[in-house]
Structures are given as C-alpha cells and as structure tokens.
Amino acid sequence: MAELRLTHIGKRFGAIQAVDRLYLDIPSGEFFVLLGPSGAGKTTTLRLVAGLEQPDAGNVYIGGRDVTTLAPALRDVAFVFQQYSLYPHLSVFDNLAFPLRSPLRPTPEPEVRRKVEEVAQMLRIHDKLKNPATKLSGGQMQRVAIGRALVRSPSLYLMDEPLSSLDAKLRNDLRLELKRIQQDLGATMLYVTHDQIEAMTMATRIGVLDAGVLVQVGTPQQIYEDPRSSHVAARLGSPRINLFPRALVPGVAGPQQAVTVGVRAEHLRIHRDASNTAHRSARVKRIERLSDQHLVHVGLDDSDQELIVSAPGGDSFAPDDVVRVELMRPLWFDAEGQRIATT
Numbered sequence: 001m002a003e004l005r006l007t008h009i010g011k012r013f014g015a016i017q018a019v020d021r022l023y024l025d026i027p028s029g030e031f032f033v034l035l036g037p038s039g040a041g042k043t044t045t046l047r048l049v050a051g052l053e054q055p056d057a058g059n060v061y062i063g064g065r066d067v068t069t070l071a072p073a074l075r076d077v078a079f080v081f082q083q084y085s086l087y088p089h090l091s092v093f094d095n096l097a098f099p100l101r102s103p104l105r106p107t108p109e110p111e112v113r114r115k116v117e118e119v120a121q122m123l124r125i126h127d128k129l130k131n132p133a134t135k136l137s138g139g140q141m142q143r144v145a146i147g148r149a150l151v152r153s154p155s156l157y158l159m160d161e162p163l164s165s166l167d168a169k170l171r172n173d174l175r176l177e178l179k180r181i182q183q184d185l186g187a188t189m190l191y192v193t194h195d196q197i198e199a200m201t202m203a204t205r206i207g208v209l210d211a212g213v214l215v216q217v218g219t220p221q222q223i224y225e226d227p228r229s230s231h232v233a234a235r236l237g238s239p240r241i242n243l244f245p246r247a248l249v250p251g252v253a254g255p256q257q258a259v260t261v262g263v264r265a266e267h268l269r270i271h272r273d274a275s276n277t278a279h280r281s282a283r284v285k286r287i288e289r290l291s292d293q294h295l296v297h298v299g300l301d302d303s304d305q306e307l308i309v310s311a312p313g314g315d316s317f318a319p320d321d322v323v324r325v326e327l328m329r330p331l332w333f334d335a336e337g338q339r340i341a342t343t
C-alpha cells in the first residue's frame with residue numbers, strides 16, 4: 001500500500017473552480033474520507049488522483065512517485081463508482097476475475113481463482129460465484145463492484161459514494177464490512193461521500209470540502225468537537241448543531257466579536273424548574289422519540305428560535321411544557337462563520 005500526496009492541485013471548468021489548491025497528505029493504510037455537499041469537488045478530486053482529469057496546477061504523488069502526467073492504467077489505483085458497472089453477460093466469478101485477466105497484467109489462472117475466491121469470501125458472495133451478474137440484488141452487485149477493486153491489490157483505493165445507491169440496512173452492513181476489509185488489508189483509501197455517518201464511522205481522518213476548498217482536516221472526533229467554522233460544525237452531528245444569534249442568549253458570556261452561537265443537542269439541558277433565571281425560558285414544541293433518547297424541540301420565549309435538545313429516554317416532556325434551557329459548551333462564531341477560539 002502507498003501513501004498519497006496532492007500538492008495544491010487545482011482544476012477549473014470554465015468559470016467554476018472545482019478544486020482549489022488542495023493539499024493533502026494521506027499516509028499508507030489510512031482511511032481518508034472527503035466529505036462535502038454536492039458540487040464541492042469530491043468527484044473531481046478523485047478523478048484527478050485516478051488520472052481521469054489533468055490538474056491545472058499542482059502534482060499527484062502515489063507512493064512517493066510523481067504520477068501527475070501518467071496514464072490512469074499505469075497509476076496502480078482501483079476506482080469504485082457510485083453506480084456499479086458490471087459486465088451483465090459474465091458470471092460473478094468472471095466479473096471479479098476481469099481485472100486480473102487484463103492484458104496489462106495477465107495473471108496465471110490458478111492465481112486468479114485463488115484471489116477471486118478470497119475476495120468473494122471476504123465480501124460474502126462466494127455462494128454466488130456461478131450466478132450471472134444480472135441475477136444479483138443491488139447490494140450483491142455493489143459487493144462485486146467493490147470486489148473487482150479488491151482483487152487487484154492496488155496501491156490505493158478510490159471510492160466515490162459506493163454505498164449511496166443502497167438501502168439503509170445494506171448501507172450499514174457494507175459500511176462495517178468495508179471498514180473491516182480496509183483494516184485487514186492495511187489499504188490506503190480515499191473515500192468520497194456526502195453522508196456524515198459514513199464519514200464518522202469509517203474515517204481515520206476526514207477532510208471537509210466546501211466549494212473546492214479543503215476547509216478542515218482531522219479525526220472524526222476533532223472535527224466534531226473542534227470545528228473551525230459554523231459550516232463544518234453543521235456538517236457533522238445528528239441532529240444538526242443548534243446555531244442561533246448570540247443576542248438570544250444575553251446571560252451567557254462569550255467573546256466580544258461573537259455573532260453566532262453553536263450548541264450541540266447533547267450540550268443543552270432542560271430544567272423543569274422555571275424559576276432559575278440563569279437559564280433561558282422556553283416552551284416544549286414537540287418530541288421525537290428515538291430508541292435511547294428523545295429529541296425535544298423547544299422554542300425560546302420571545303423569539304422564533306427553535307432548539308433541539310437531546311434528553312435521556314426516561315425523561316418525559318409534553319408539548320407546551322414551560323421549561324428552562326441550560327447551555328453548556330457553546331461554540332462561538334464570528335460574522336463570517338469562523339470559529340472564535342476560547343480557552
């Protein structure tokens with residue numbers, strides 16, 4: 001497995017700067033997730049690494065080798081796309097064997113069989129090897145597509161939302177499997193998604209991409225707890241972080257230049273004792289009951305502002321309850337949405 005380094009790569013399409021001076025250093029064996037909304041430049045970044053696009057600026061290094069002008073087939077990377085593209089007339093076995101039988105890297109047939117069976121075992125599709133690819137379910141097809149990348153043992157895996165076309169249950173299962181396989185193989189992975197749960201659960205590190213710019217890189221925990229901007233704070237965490245004007249919490253001391261306050265649902269506490277004037281008075285609007293917690297939506301008095309509070313499942317609230325809301329661990333943001341550091 002090899003490390004990947006991108007040195008301030010850029011790519012423009014007409015007026016759109018799809019990727020903007022992106023610098024990235026991914027050590028060997030890391031599961032790196034590029035997280036961003038549609039149009040952020042995730043796919044373009046992958047295509048630049050794969051050699052399917054040429055950067056306007058910067059270089060791509062794989063395993064220390066400058067591959068910027070190298071043809072895609074010579075880069076030793078495997079690409080898994082969002083839409084599985086299997087050969088419908090071939091069996092699962094032959095689909096998996098296909099990359100090994102390429103004239104570029106012919107592999108002896110016993111070796112092909114050994115690798116295909118190993119990968120099929122890993123992805124739990126070994127009982128389907130003789131089936132025609134078209135007879136598989138969506139989840140099985142996507143496993144074959146991932147398997148085709150795995151059989152080649154490339155230096156680097158590039159995956160572009162490989163789970164997004166699957167239903168929720170399969171997505172969960174494959175997420176865990178993919179992570180396990182990556183760890184077993186010690187594979188270097190550049191994985192693109194707009195799904196924060198995938199990013200949080202699979203990544204060694206996450207890079208948050210916004211309009212072609214890598215706005216923050218860190219472990220899932222670092223990005224969750226220490227977001228650099230309100231944009232990043234809102235990108236991770238379910239329910240979404242509560243963001244509201246600072247003017248709504250006059251009692252809470254904060255940095256002078258703070259314009260917006262961010263508080264995660266688990267850092268808000270509801271008090272039934274409405275007499276404690278240190279906390280903001282509010283009224284319960286509705287309750288979402290999840291298995292282990294309740295999400296209580298409260299409206300702050302004298303404003304349209306609604307906050308989502310995570311409360312233990314045992315607490316029972318009802319709409320129209322008059323309560324007080326305590327803010328813990330507020331994050332402060334300036335007029336541009338940049339985080340203001342506090343100690």
Ligand code: ATP
Nearest residue numbers: 013016018036037038039040041042043044045194
């Ligand atoms: P999505 O999740 O929707 O695929 P993304 O984060 O992968 O989004 P990209 O596909 O990399 O984003 O696109 C980044 C920007 O570059 C977008 O504004 C897109 O319209 C533009 N773009 C990408 N490829 C091309 C192209 N070949 N020609 C023109 N514009 C392009």
